[in-house]
Amino acid sequence: MKESRLCSMLGIEHPIILGGMGGISDGSLAAAVSEAGGLGTIASMSYTAEELKAEIDKGQSLTDKPFAVNVSLLRPDAGDLIEAVLEKGLKTVITAAGSPKKFTAALKDGGATVMHVVANVSMAMKIAEAGVDAIIAEGTESGGVASREEITTFTLIPQVVDVVDIPVVAAGGIGDARGYLAARALGAEGVQVGTIFLASKECQTIGDVYKHVLIEADDAATGIAGRGAIGLRMIKNAFFDEVEKAAAEGKSGGELFQFMESKMGAAAKDADNGAFVCGQVTGMIREIRPVKDIIRDIVDGAESALKELN
Ligand SMILES: Cc1cc2nc3c(=O)[nH]c(=O)nc-3n(C[C@H](O)[C@H](O)[C@H](O)COP(=O)(O)O)c2cc1C
Numbered sequence: 001m002k003e004s005r006l007c008s009m010l011g012i013e014h015p016i017i018l019g020g021m022g023g024i025s026d027g028s029l030a031a032a033v034s035e036a037g038g039l040g041t042i043a044s045m046s047y048t049a050e051e052l053k054a055e056i057d058k059g060q061s062l063t064d065k066p067f068a069v070n071v072s073l074l075r076p077d078a079g080d081l082i083e084a085v086l087e088k089g090l091k092t093v094i095t096a097a098g099s100p101k102k103f104t105a106a107l108k109d110g111g112a113t114v115m116h117v118v119a120n121v122s123m124a125m126k127i128a129e130a131g132v133d134a135i136i137a138e139g140t141e142s143g144g145v146a147s148r149e150e151i152t153t154f155t156l157i158p159q160v161v162d163v164v165d166i167p168v169v170a171a172g173g174i175g176d177a178r179g180y181l182a183a184r185a186l187g188a189e190g191v192q193v194g195t196i197f198l199a200s201k202e203c204q205t206i207g208d209v210y211k212h213v214l215i216e217a218d219d220a221a222t223g224i225a226g227r228g229a230i231g232l233r234m235i236k237n238a239f240f241d242e243v244e245k246a247a248a249e250g251k252s253g254g255e256l257f258q259f260m261e262s263k264m265g266a267a268a269k270d271a272d273n274g275a276f277v278c279g280q281v282t283g284m285i286r287e288i289r290p291v292k293d294i295i296r297d298i299v300d301g302a303e304s305a306l307k308e309l310n
Contacts, residue, residue, distance in 0.1 A: 001306060004189040005167045009113055009133060010092055011066045013037035014299050015190025016180070017136075018197055019171060020070025020094060021144070021277075022046055023265030024205045025197075027058030029291075030067040032202035034059075036292040037299075040067035041094060046265075049080040056088040066091055068115075073098030086110040094136065097145075101130045115169065117192075119147030124160045124168075134167040135160060136192050141173030143195045143279035146224045146231035154186070161187030175281035177301025184302070195279040200291045210268050211288050213276045219283035225260070229253040232260055235276035239263055243275075 004015040016038035018025055022045030030040030042059060044052050052069065059067055069085045071078055074097045082103055085093055093107055096117040107114050108131065115134040116127045124135050137160040139153025140146055153172040161168050170188035174180055175196050183191050197203060199214050213235055224231040225243040230253035234240060247256055260275045268274030 001184065001303065004184075006134065006169065006190040009167065010039050010068075012039045014295060015169070016295055016298060017041060017068070017094075017169060017190060017192040019142075019144075019192045019194030020044070020068075020096070021194050021198070024203065025070070025194075026205055027055045027060075028062060028204060029197065029200070029202050031059045031062035031065075032200070032291040033197065033295070034063045034065040034067045036295040038295055039092065040065075041070050042067065043070045044075075044081045045070075045072060047081075049077060049084040052081055052084045053088060056085070056090060060088070068092035068094050070094040070096060072096050073100060073103065078103065082107060086112060095132075099130065100127060100132055104131045117171070118160070119156070120149050120151055121156075121159050121163060125163055128164040128166055132166070134169060134189075135164060136169040136171050137188075138192070139170075139172030140224075140233075141280040142171055143198075143222075143233050143277050143282075146227070146233050148228075148231070150224075153183070157183060157186040157188050173279060173281050175284040177298050177305055179281070180298045181302040181305050195281050196285065196294060197291065198278060199285045199288050200294060201288055202291045205266055207266065207269055209271055209274070210276055213268075213271055213274075214278055214282050214285045215287065217278070217282040217285070219280065221282060222278060222280055226253070226256040230257050232257075232275075232277060233279060234260075235278065235282075237274070237276070238272040239274055 006015040014037045018033040018041045020041045020043030025043040033040035092113045100116045114132045117136040118124045140150040167189040169190045170183035171192035174191045223236045226247045263275040
């Protein structure tokens with residue numbers, strides 16, 4: 001398969017990125033993905049700058065390979081988080097939400113590679129102009145915050161690839177070698193994956209109930225809760241209905257997020273009454289596997305699927 005510019009840019013073997021998952025993607029999971037040849041990512045969402053530094057230390061104690069940190073630019077302390085990342089010598093920052101314009105220059109001066117997450121073509125064009133090194137284009141199939149436009153990965157990627165010169169990473173709905181190969185065929189130079197790494201042995205921040213819910217879920221098990229205020233894709237259960245009810249009563253996006261956050265990640269312990277955030281690809285999860293097996297199957301499987309196509 002054609003070599004991806006991402007591998008040399010990020011210093012990795014396989015262009016497979018662990019998506020930052022707030023309260024879940026910690027130093028251990030990031031290190032496991034990097035050790036397996038991908039790019040691990042620590043999600044800063046639930047950390048202060050000091051806590052983030054400690055988590056980076058943990059990751060660095062487990063691997064010498066590069067990993068990234070994901071930072072939401074809507075955080076009032078985004079600057080402190082970015083400073084923490086640079087102070088710890090990490091070379092890649094994945095920014096999400098808001099505009100990276102304000103921080104891109106400082107990050108690049110600090111020697112970092114910057115990737116930003118977008119969900120539509122016009123944002124992709126603006127972000128490329130802001131000077132980021134790569135774009136992560138995320139379709140609505142993904143777990144986590146859903147974009148208003150709800151554009152699918154399959155349609156978004158080729159449209160973004162057509163308007164930018166920098167590498168594009170596909171996110172949302174990639175569950176195995178077939179999804180990876182399809183993303184590469186659409187023009188993406190790599191993939192960012194969240195949901196399938198939730199179902200890994202090394203994902204220790206969530207409990208067995210969460211993993212069992214992922215295995216049991218089928219293709220139609222997820223929905224977008226709180227659409228229009230703060231849409232979040234998660235499993236449709238009794239808690240999902242409660243969020244929908246609160247949204248119908250006119251609760252703000254901030255209030256809804258706070259409500260959902262109280263039952264997310266490690267707090268999602270009850271199959272009916274938890275926020276099991278995940279993407280549609282959860283329907284493909286059959287078992288809990290080591291990270292290295294998940295990555296190896298994607299890489300090797302894509303090569304054999306390509307041979308078969310030829
Ligand atoms: C549980 C969960 C939490 C997430 N939290 C964040 C986050 O804090 N910041 C962010 O930019 N993306 C977040 N995402 C999106 C992931 O980084 C990634 O782009 C996405 O999971 C890819 O789609 P997939 O779930 O279909 O693999 C989250 C996804 C999941 C499943």
